[in-house]
Amino acid sequence: MGIVRKTRSVDTILELFEDTDHAFSGVSLIERLRDQMNKTTVYRILDRLEDEGIIHSFQDQKGLTWYAKCQSCASGQHTDLHPHFQCRSCGRTSCLHVKITIPLIRNHQIEGAELLMTGLCDQCT
Numbered sequence: 001m002g003i004v005r006k007t008r009s010v011d012t013i014l015e016l017f018e019d020t021d022h023a024f025s026g027v028s029l030i031e032r033l034r035d036q037m038n039k040t041t042v043y044r045i046l047d048r049l050e051d052e053g054i055i056h057s058f059q060d061q062k063g064l065t066w067y068a069k070c071q072s073c074a075s076g077q078h079t080d081l082h083p084h085f086q087c088r089s090c091g092r093t094s095c096l097h098v099k100i101t102i103p104l105i106r107n108h109q110i111e112g113a114e115l116l117m118t119g120l121c122d123q124c125t
Contacts, residue, residue, distance in 0.1 A: 009037050013045050017055060022094040023068035023084065025060075053077060058084050058114050060093065068095050081113060087121035 012033065016024065024032075026046065030039050046067055049055045053073035057065050066084070083100060086093040102113050 009041055010045055010048075012036060013042070013049065014054070017049075017067075017069040022092055023058075023066040025093070026065050026067065029067070051075065058116065060086055060116060061118065066093050068093075071097070083115035083117055085117045085119070085121070087124055088118050089120055089124040092121050092123075 013029070016029070016032075026043065029046070030042050033042055046055065046057070050057055050067070053070055053075050055067050056070050056073065057067050059065055068084070081100060081102065082098060083096045084093060085096050096117065100113075100115065102110050104110075
């Protein structure tokens with residue numbers, strides 16, 4: 001973990017990601033942490049953690065940004081490309097740890113990809 005300055009606020013957010021296997025929307029994190037820090041602080045920490053390769057972000061169908069912990073990324077380099085799943089009933093969103101292959105496209109350099117699958121999770125089916 002290459003975070004230069006580890007504050008109480010950073011620790012609070014890191015603990016949320018360490019204690020779960022699902023993703024958090026930025027909105028839900030702000031709501032959850034509203035008594036401990038303001039919106040700007042939450043987003044600043046999320047940006048920093050993403051830059052450090054500790055978490056990654058992705059968008060859902062409505063354009064809402066979600067955050068989940070990385071498995072094998074490094075500072076400035078996200079290498080764990082994988083799809084995400086969002087339950088249309090309960091809203092739970094998580095990483096799917098399955099291998100996907102990004103196709104090579106002539107005359108293009110692919111630097112990232114996002115795949116969001118939707119349906120019903122195991123608890124809602």
